[in-house]
Amino acid sequence: MRTRLIGLLAILFTLIPTPAFAWWEYGHETIASIAKANVAPHTRQAIASLLRHGPELATPTCPLRTIEQASVWADCIKNLGDRFSYAYNWHYQNVNICKPFDVKAACPDGNCVSAQIDRNARLLKDKALPSRERLMALAFLVHFVGDLHQPLHAGDNADLGGNQVKTDYGIVTNSRLNLHSIWDGYLSERSISQAPSLIHSYSQADRAVMSAGTTEDWSRENWQISRDMAYAPVRNAAPCGPPSSVRGKLTEAQIETLVPVVRLQVERGGLRLARLLDDALG
Structure with missing residues (x-):
C-alpha cells in the first residue's frame, strides 16, 4: 500500500507544478479540522x-x-x-536562517504571513464590517495559520524557502522534487496519515501549552525548525554551509525523525488557530 501511494505521489509531481502545493490540501484541511474540533460551540456557530x-x-x-x-x-x-x-506574498516570510531572527525585515509593509494572520484576526473580530469581508478574513486566517506552521514558509536561505534545493525523498527521485515540496507534500502526508487521528478534542492542558504565544513566537519557532530540521539534514548538519552541486537526499532514517516534528506543527497549528478563532468570534 505504501509503495503504491509513493508511486501515485510521484506521478502527481510530474503532472502538477510545484507552486500548487502548499501543505497540499491535506495539511491545511487537517489543521482546520483540528481547530473546528477545539473551538467553543458559539465560535463553531x-x-x-x-x-x-x-x-x-x-x-x-x-x-x-x-x-x-x-x-x-x-x-x-x-x-x-x-x-x-495582491495576496501572493502573504503566504510566507523569507526570514534568513543564517542571520539572527528578524521577522520585521522579511515583512515589508505587512506583506508576510505572520502580519496577515494578525490583520485578518482583527478584521474577523470587527462586527461592524460586512459579513462578506469577515468571511474573507476567516478564509485568509485559516489558511495563513496553516502556512506559518509549514516551517519552510517561515525560513529561507536565499532559495525561495527551499524551492531551489533539489532533494530526493527516500527512494523517490524526481527532477521536480525539492526540499519545500517534500515538506509540503510527502512528509506532511506521511506525518498525518501514520498517526492516530489528530482531529479530536484536546485536553485543556494540551490546548493551553500548544496554543500559547504570539505570531512572532510562532514565527521564531518555525524559523528555527526550518533551519535545524529542514535545511540541516540535506546540508550535512550545516544549514548555512555552501550550497552543494549534488542533489540533496532525505534518508528513510531522517524521514522517521522528521515525522513527529511535522505532526506536532500540524497539531500546534490547529490549536493555535482554534484560539485565534475563539478570540475573534467567541
Whole structure:
C-alpha cells in the first residue's frame, strides 16, 4: 500500500507544478479540522453563519461551504489572476536562517504571513464590517495559520524557502522534487496519515501549552525548525554551509525523525488557530 501511494505521489509531481502545493490540501484541511474540533460551540456557530455568505465572494470555482474548504481557498484563488494577486506574498516570510531572527525585515509593509494572520484576526473580530469581508478574513486566517506552521514558509536561505534545493525523498527521485515540496507534500502526508487521528478534542492542558504565544513566537519557532530540521539534514548538519552541486537526499532514517516534528506543527497549528478563532468570534 505504501509503495503504491509513493508511486501515485510521484506521478502527481510530474503532472502538477510545484507552486500548487502548499501543505497540499491535506495539511491545511487537517489543521482546520483540528481547530473546528477545539473551538467553543458559539465560535463553531459563528463560523457556520459566516460560511453561509460564501456566494457573496463570487468565487464559484473556490467554494467556501466548510472550514476545510476555507483552509485552501487562499491557494485556490491564485488561479483567478489579477483579482487576488495582491495576496501572493502573504503566504510566507523569507526570514534568513543564517542571520539572527528578524521577522520585521522579511515583512515589508505587512506583506508576510505572520502580519496577515494578525490583520485578518482583527478584521474577523470587527462586527461592524460586512459579513462578506469577515468571511474573507476567516478564509485568509485559516489558511495563513496553516502556512506559518509549514516551517519552510517561515525560513529561507536565499532559495525561495527551499524551492531551489533539489532533494530526493527516500527512494523517490524526481527532477521536480525539492526540499519545500517534500515538506509540503510527502512528509506532511506521511506525518498525518501514520498517526492516530489528530482531529479530536484536546485536553485543556494540551490546548493551553500548544496554543500559547504570539505570531512572532510562532514565527521564531518555525524559523528555527526550518533551519535545524529542514535545511540541516540535506546540508550535512550545516544549514548555512555552501550550497552543494549534488542533489540533496532525505534518508528513510531522517524521514522517521522528521515525522513527529511535522505532526506536532500540524497539531500546534490547529490549536493555535482554534484560539485565534475563539478570540475573534467567541
